[in-house]
Amino acid sequence: MQPDPTPAPAPVVPTYWDYLQIDTLLGLQGGLAGDESGLSADELLFIIVHQSYELWFKQVLRELKEATALLGGARLDEEKVPDVVHQLRRAAQVLRLAVEQFHVMETLTPQDFLSFRDKLVPASGFQSFQVRELELRLGLTAAQRERYGETDALAHIKGLADRSPAGARAWAHIAAAQADAAAGLTLRQVVEDWLARTPIEGSTPGQPEDSAVVDHFIEGYLGALDAWHGEQLRRLLSAQLTSAAELEARFSAASAAAARFLRAEDAPDDERDHRKRARAGLLFIESHRDLPLLAWPRTLIDTVVELEEQLVLFRHRHARMVERVIGRRVGTGGSSGVEYLDRTTHARVFADLWGVRTLLMPKDRVPALSNEAFYAFSAPPPRG
Ligand code: HEM
Numbered sequence: 001m002q003p004d005p006t007p008a009p010a011p012v013v014p015t016y017w018d019y020l021q022i023d024t025l026l027g028l029q030g031g032l033a034g035d036e037s038g039l040s041a042d043e044l045l046f047i048i049v050h051q052s053y054e055l056w057f058k059q060v061l062r063e064l065k066e067a068t069a070l071l072g073g074a075r076l077d078e079e080k081v082p083d084v085v086h087q088l089r090r091a092a093q094v095l096r097l098a099v100e101q102f103h104v105m106e107t108l109t110p111q112d113f114l115s116f117r118d119k120l121v122p123a124s125g126f127q128s129f130q131v132r133e134l135e136l137r138l139g140l141t142a143a144q145r146e147r148y149g150e151t152d153a154l155a156h157i158k159g160l161a162d163r164s165p166a167g168a169r170a171w172a173h174i175a176a177a178q179a180d181a182a183a184g185l186t187l188r189q190v191v192e193d194w195l196a197r198t199p200i201e202g203s204t205p206g207q208p209e210d211s212a213v214v215d216h217f218i219e220g221y222l223g224a225l226d227a228w229h230g231e232q233l234r235r236l237l238s239a240q241l242t243s244a245a246e247l248e249a250r251f252s253a254a255s256a257a258a259a260r261f262l263r264a265e266d267a268p269d270d271e272r273d274h275r276k277r278a279r280a281g282l283l284f285i286e287s288h289r290d291l292p293l294l295a296w297p298r299t300l301i302d303t304v305v306e307l308e309e310q311l312v313l314f315r316h317r318h319a320r321m322v323e324r325v326i327g328r329r330v331g332t333g334g335s336s337g338v339e340y341l342d343r344t345t346h347a348r349v350f351a352d353l354w355g356v357r358t359l360l361m362p363k364d365r366v367p368a369l370s371n372e373a374f375y376a377f378s379a380p381p382p383r384g
Contacts, residue, residue: 032119042112049105050125056094057130063091064137064187072190081296088187088303095310102321113325117332124333125318127157129170135349136177138308139188144347148335154178188349191304196274198281198297202374205277214280218262220367221283221359226255228365258359261352275352282356287366291375301353308350315345 017023029047030036036044067087070080125131132154135145148156154174161167180186184193197205203213229251236247260266262283264276282301289298319341322331331337348354369375 040112040116042108043116045104045108046113046116049101052101053098054128054130056098057128057134060091060094061130061133061137063087063094064134067091068137068185068187068190071187071194072185078296081300085296085300085303088300088307092303092307092310095307095314099310099313099317102317106321106324108325110325110327117326120332122160122333124331124335126153126331126333126335127160127170129157129161129173132157133173133177134311136174136181137186138311138349139181139186140347140349144349146340146344146347148333148340187304191300191350192275192278192352195281195285196278198284199374200280200284201369202371211273214277217284217367218276218280221287222255222259222262224365224367225258225359225361228361229255254358261355261359279352279356282352283359286356286360287363288369288375290363291372292377293375304350305353308348308353312345312348315341319345 028051029039029044031039031043031047039047064087067084070087071084073080126148142152142154145153147153151159157174158171161171184190200210200217201213203210207213233247233251236242237244262276262279264272264279267275285294285297285301288294319338322341323338326337328338331340335341
């Protein structure tokens with residue numbers, strides 16, 4: 001008998017189980033054999049926990065993509081900044097929840113896991129294409145990504161993806177994120193572009209005197225920071241706890257690092273001016289966060305830091321859970337296991353947002369503004 005080609009009519013009365021497709025959802029926990037009745041409660045837990053994570057990653061990706069598109073739009077209406085914050089804040093909250101969920105996974109004892117672990121080889125969370133997409137869309141670069149033994153992590157996944165239609169679909173997500181990243185559509189890049197447009201002393205990029213205003217702000221700040229470092233040094237020297245040479249070297253390195261950061265001496269030549277303008281904008285917002293028109297910009301920065309903090313905590317928490325369940329053995333995916341996972345916790349996508357914190361000074365140390373009125377609520381919209 002031929003199957004009926006006409007689709008079933010939509011139910012007239014919406015129900016919980018139709019709308020959420022609960023039937024389909026609850027039929028997806030059968031594992032490799034597609035038969036849930038053959039699974040232990042431990043393996044069912046292992047599957048459900050992973051699937052829950054993947055659902056949450058899906059939501060995080062949606063929020064991230066929309067927030068990035070909004071912030072990276074040709075002309076961002078400043079009134080949209082709260083919307084961007086709203087979406088990124090939700091993504092951060094989901095990741096916070098994801099960090100917590102490892103408690104449930106930890107109820108799996110090492111021996112419980114060993115009873116079904118071998119059949120997973122070489123599958124691994126390492127192949128979670130949604131996590132890879134998340135990293136790419138945030139702006140993690142190839143240089144920042146931990147190598148998977150001899151190979152690049154994405155090349156390793158591509159090799160596996162080429163073997164099946166599901167793999168090809170998984171890879172399509174990564175390829176799309178790579179294409180967006182190549183076009184500058186990552187959260188890191190659009191945040192940097194947005195920061196570079198921050199008015200400094202009321203001046204915006206494109207205005208004739210803008211680079212002079214920015215340089216004046218940077219050099220004035222560095223002078224004040226140097227003076228403050230000097231005072232801290234003298235206070236520590238008078239306590240006579242650490243050798244004078246060691247302390248002097250430490251403060252002089254801190255002042256030199258601050259200058260290198262604000263003058264963007266670490267940036268490639270063709271990116272230096274842009275990076276310098278963005279870092280100056282960042283420092284300006286962080287140093288004058290009490291000004292009314294900087295309230296949303298500073299909240300946006302805090303939210304991005306919160307988002308990355310949750311991702312780093314996810315990596316740490318996952319590594320500790322793994323250490324508890326499998327010790328330091330080789331992972332099912334073939335990596336060095338916990339040692340590899342711990343290395344992934346070091347990279348920071350939003351390195352500038354973290355880095356600027358080392359340079360901040362108490363309010364009364366920050367050079368006074370000459371154009372404070374520009375940032376009051378009655379002022380014209382600040383960005384061009
Ligand atoms: C008993 C439970 C788990 C164990 C023993 C475990 C173990 C591991 C190990 C050893 C790796 C390194 C790659 C490898 O050699 O396989 C890894 C990677 C990974 N796992 Fe898990 N995992 C567990 C649960 C989870 C859960 C619930 C998630 C949530 C999605 C997850 C997500 C990941 C991700 C995203 C990676 C890649 C990390 C990276 O390369 O940055 N894992 N896991």
